[in-house]
Amino acid sequence: MLKLTIKSLLLIFLGFSSVQGFSQDSLAKSLPPVWDLATCLEYAKSNNITLKNLRLDTKSAEQDKLLAKAALLPDLYGSGSLSYNHYNRNTNGTTTAINxxxxxxxxxxxxxxQGGYLKTDIRQKDLSVQSANFNVLVSENDITLQITQAYLNILVDKESIIYNQDLVKTSIAQLAQAKRRFDAGTVAKKVVIQFEAQLATDRYNLTAAENAERQDKITLKQLLQLGQTPEFDVVKPDTVISDAAVPDLPTVQKYALENRPEIKGAELSVRIADLNLTKAKSGYLPTLSLGAGIGTSFANDPTYNTFRQFDNNFYQQAGLTLSVPIFTKRINKTNVAKARIAIDQSRNTLENxxxxxxxxxxxAFITVQNAKTQYVSATENLAYNKELYRISNEELRIGTANIYDFYQQRNLYVQAQQSFIQAKYNAALSVRIYEFYLGVPIKL
Structure with a gap:
């Protein structure tokens, strides 16, 4: 019997594990292997833990609002008690009784x-719900910018990998050419070793670029709250617009100050603080309440019956209670003073x-201007150095180039290529961030 029980438990455990594994596999299979920026942003809005917690805060605020509304209604409580007393009837203790x-x-x-407290509390709780929703939007905006930055970092890595792969291929071809010339006796062994060293450096740089891409993918997956995924990559767009015209600064600032959720939330905080002052002042006003009740009681009744008791000893009562605050040991005065302080603090927060x-x-506007200027300069610099590098390669091929001049020009080309890639994506990112303050959704 014991063996049968253990076997059953093992089967249940294995079955649960297989179901759990199946659910995890199904989740992994439902995720796309290649993500574009729009998919990343939509997925993060639904699955990011920070956003989930903020939405739960909103639900909690909604419950507070419902509770405030319910305070306008009467309550209803039922009560009941039953006790037994044991005592001696005679002084000698020979006879006992239970009542x-x-x-x-x-x-x-x-x-x-209640001095308007209840209705004011409802309005305040309603504003708190709206404020919680604005907190969600603020966090969504922050995560949107973080994901966009991480996404573009991966695109930078991908372009770096491509041009490092080209450099490796070029170095391999140049090394083969140097070896042939060495075999023909036209160059020294030192030249071959220099090309071998350059090839090793290019392969190292390629590996570093590949590792950077892996690390940046991990960063993006963390923002997306992705766990174990068999495959994960991002879409590389055909073109990334980096030199688009942008709106003027006053237009963006005006829109942002009127529409950004952090400003809306701060404005709501001022209104919430104002209502809190109104609630504090209501403490000076009287409170009027209506009370009512029905019930029955009994004592030492041998004929007691629960259902017949209301016929025997049934009472009803109702009345009004008026409570007028006369001296509250400075509680109301302190509450009002602290509420005024909170208003000043919320206004300072809004101004900040x-x-x-x-x-x-x-x-952001200055960053756009600088990034666009750097992009133009990097584009021109790359074009010139690319042509010079092509000429140096041709001179090397026909044997008229000085090896040191060639490597100097090659390094200049590599630096120009790196600067161009960085400038292109910096310009693209800065433009999108700046337009984001104007309410333009981020997309590539």
């Missing part, structure tokens, strides 16, 4: 007036948010 007593009832209380956003958009 029973109890009560049952239903009571209700309804706050009719506006200043920060204005400076951020201005910095």
């Amino acid at each position: 029973s007593s109890g009560s049952y009832g239903v009571s209700s209380a309804w706050t009719l007036y 948010a506006k200043t920060t956003l204005s400076l951020t958009t201005e910095q």
Whole structure:
């Protein structure tokens, strides 16, 4: 019997493991192996843990709002008690008795007036829900920029890999040519060794570029909250626009200050603080409540019956209660003073948010201008160095080039290629970030 039980448990465990493994495999298979930027952004909005927690904060705020609305309604409580008492009837303790007593009832209380506190609390909780939604949007914007940066870093790595692969192929061909000339006795062994060293350097740089791509993919997967995925790559667009015209700074700043969620949220915080002051002032006003109840009680009744008790000893009561604050040991005064302080703090926060956003958009505008200038310069520099490198290769092929001059020109070409790739994607990223403050969705 024991063996049978253990065997059953093992079968259940293995079955659960297979189901769990199947669900994980199904999830992995449902994910695309190659992601474009739009897919990354949509997936992150649905699966990022930070965003999920912020949405839960919104749901919690909605529950607070429902609770505030329910405070306008009367409550209803039921109660009941039953007890037994044992005591001696005679002084000598020869006779004992047990008495029973109890009560049952239903009571209700309804706050009719509380100085406007309840309705103000509902409005405040409604604003808190809106504020929580703006917090979600702020986090979505932050994650959007982070994902875009990580995505473009991978594209930079991919282009670096391509041109490093070309350099490796060129070095292999140049080394083969040097070996043939060495065999023919036209160059020294030192020249062959120099080409071998250059090939080793190019292969090292290619490996470094490939490792950088792997690392940047991990960074993007972390932002997407992706776990184990058999394949993961990003789409390389045919073209990346880096020299597009951008709107002027005043237009972007005006739109951002009127529409960005961090400003909207800060403005709501001021309104929430104002309502908190109204709630604090309501503490000076009286509270009127209505109470009512029905019930029954009994004591030492040998004929007691639960269902007949309401016929024997049934009572009803209702009444109004007026509570007027006269001296509250400075509680109301302190609450009002702290509420005013909170208003000043929220206004300072709003002003700081506006200043920060204005400076951020201005910095983004300057970054765009610098990036576009660097992109133009890098494009020209690459064109010149590419032509010089082509000429140097031709001179090397026909044997008229100085090896040191060739390597100097080759290094200049490599630097120009790297600068061009970096400048191109920096310009593309800066333009998209700047336009993002104007409400333009980021896309490649």
